[in-house]
Amino acid sequence: MFSSVPKADAVFLKWILHDWGDEECIKILRKCREAIPEENGRVIIVDAVIDEDGNNEDRFKDVKLMLDMVMMAYTTTGKERTLKKWDYVIKKARFSRYTVKSIHAMQSVIMWILHDWGDEECIKILRKYREAIPKENERVIIVDAVIDEDGNNEYRFKDVKFMLDMVMMAHTTTGKERTLKDWDYVIKEAGFSRHTIKSIHATQSVIMVFP
Known part of the structure; x- marks a missing residue:
């Protein structure tokens, strides 16, 4: 992933990026961007988005924070990310835009x-x-x-x-x-x-x- 990603119409990353720090994520996403067509290509990321607005109605809030602690304990630079942090790595990887769709689960078999x-x-x-x-x-x-x-x-x-x-x-x-x-x-x-x-x-x- 750091050196190349096979050419494809879409790249699917599921619970991959939270294992890595921002610098590594940006490298991976840039390789993904190189692999997809300029028009109609996309990268699909399935990962947690940590709430930063104190939304107590999110039933997975505590689980997401716990998973962030697990990433800190069992990886060198991995972490769960807020929307602001996702915005940072996605834009640094030179993607022009993105959308976020919440699903009623920690992951989206x-x-x-x-x-x-x-x-x-x-x-x-x-x-x-x-x-x-x-x-x-x-x-x-x-x-x-x-x-x-x-x-x-x-x-x-x-x-x-x-x-x-x-x-x-x-x-x-x-x-x-x-x-x-x-x-x-x-x-x-x-x-x-x-x-x-x-x-x-x-x-x-x-x-x-x-x-």
């Missing part, structure tokens, strides 16, 4: 959705997804945390995952982070025949479930 809900609600949600996909060759992809239950102290995100679990307890009615055993329960109760879990270098894992 089911990504960081199910941990907002208890087991009963998760099972209902997953059953609806199962009804929506074909019986063969399709899957539901869940990106969410899997809490370690074996006391693996060498896992770098262990404390962060437990902190996220505490946030869910504080800011939702029934939400929680889940262990492998918990995920196995809700997935099977939703009627899926099998699932695979792939750990990624982040607080989440990728869980693929199959009809």
